[in-house]
Amino acid sequence: MKLLLFFSHRLTDAQKEDAQKSLGVEEFVYLPSELQQLFSNVPPQLESLDKYVRPFAEYLLEVAKPGDYVLIQGDFGLVYRLVEISKVLGLIPVYATTRRVALERQEGERSIKLSAFEHIRFRRY
Secondary structure (H helix, E strand, O other): OEEEEEOOOOOOHHHHHHHHHHHOOOEEEEOOHHHHHHHHOOOOOOOOOOOOOHHHHHHHHHHOOOOOEEEEOOOHHHHHHHHHHHHHOOOEEEEEEEEEEEEEEEEOOEEEEEEEEEEEEEEEO
C-alpha cells in the first residue's frame, strides 16, 4: 500500500508512523520535483485549473493503483480537484489533522509566542 504525497512539506516521523500503523502504508511516494514545484506554486491569477490539474491526473494514472492513499493538502481549488480525481480512480484521499500547541516565552520585556503543530491522525475526505 502506497501513500502518494501531494503536500508541500516533508512528513514528520509521527505522520510516517501513523500512516504505517493506521493505514497500512508500506511506501511513501513524494512528487517528482517538477510536479512538486507546480503543486507548491499554484498561480493565483489563473481563472481555471482545468489545464493546470492535468499533469497531476496523469501522474496519478501512472503511479497509483486502486486502494492507494493520497495525502492532499495545499491550494484549496487544486486540492478539491485532486480529491475528485482520486476518488474516480479508486484511490483514498486523506488529509492530516493537527493540534496547535502554543508556546510562550519571555525575552526581557518581550513575550514571544510560537505555535507548534502536533499530528493527531489522517482523515478521509
